[in-house]
Amino acid sequence: MNIYDYTVTDRSGNEVSLKQFEGKVLIIVNTATGCGFTPHYKPLEEMYEKYHDQGLEILDIPCNQFAGQTPGTDEEVHSFCTLKYHTQFDQMHKSDVNGPNALPLYTYLKSCQPFQGFGKGPKALMMSTMLKKIDKDYKNNPDIKWNFTKFIVDRTGKVTARFEPTQSMEDVEKYVVSLL
Template sequence: MIYNYQLEDNTGKAVPMSDFKGKVIIIVNTATRCGFTPQYKELEAMYEKYKDKGLEIIDIPCNQFMNQAPGGDGEIQQFCSLNYNTTFKRMKKADVNGEHELPLYTYLKSQQGFGGLDSSLKSMGCV
């Protein structure tokens, strides 16, 4: 169960997933220098619209995809704050694949594998 896991925020503070019980959670891995970086704007707009109704967005920056999230946690936070005015929760930069992947991602992927971007967009009603 997702609530058995714990993350570390971008300041090093432990964040138990059980803190989010009863909320709608969007967990997204991000990068500050990729074609999807502008998603921060839409994510923040969604967060602002629905946070009072129980929405939580958990941002986990990852540098595993063509080194598109360079810099440390402080630099990533500053970039997102200055360029996209994000206020949702940002976790410590982490691996989402491979030997050092976050245990939460291991669990999430065991529940629903990635069927490719086209498949994911269709399942979300985007295409």
């Protein structure tokens, strides 16, 4: 299988085939409305505005698996994003990214780009310390560790990168631009 064989559900309950994004650069991100990383919506929207016409698409998949930081309905999540961050990219149906109910898309993404660490710096140290309390072996599994993990898919459908929420949004943008 490849990325274009997968579907997600939009916030209205309709199936969305990833085949419609063939030839585009995709950022697939699990999001939350009440997280310390929620401000990532701002640079994501700025990237969308700058590069959408060049072929960038953002697949926003809200997830409530990390400390319950995405309460509310799909419509409430959408309203939050459009009112607070003026997002023009749509939010999909709130979904699991880990565990037995994880979206098959996320199982695929994690198999293509497993966890490689949080990098360096205060946010990376904070995340590592917190996750050691939750899962002592967190470094050795591909699971999504927290909200705003970003997977990048190139124009051919290859999952080429995984950016943890602790990584700089400037680095994400530079990488995306290199694929456009």
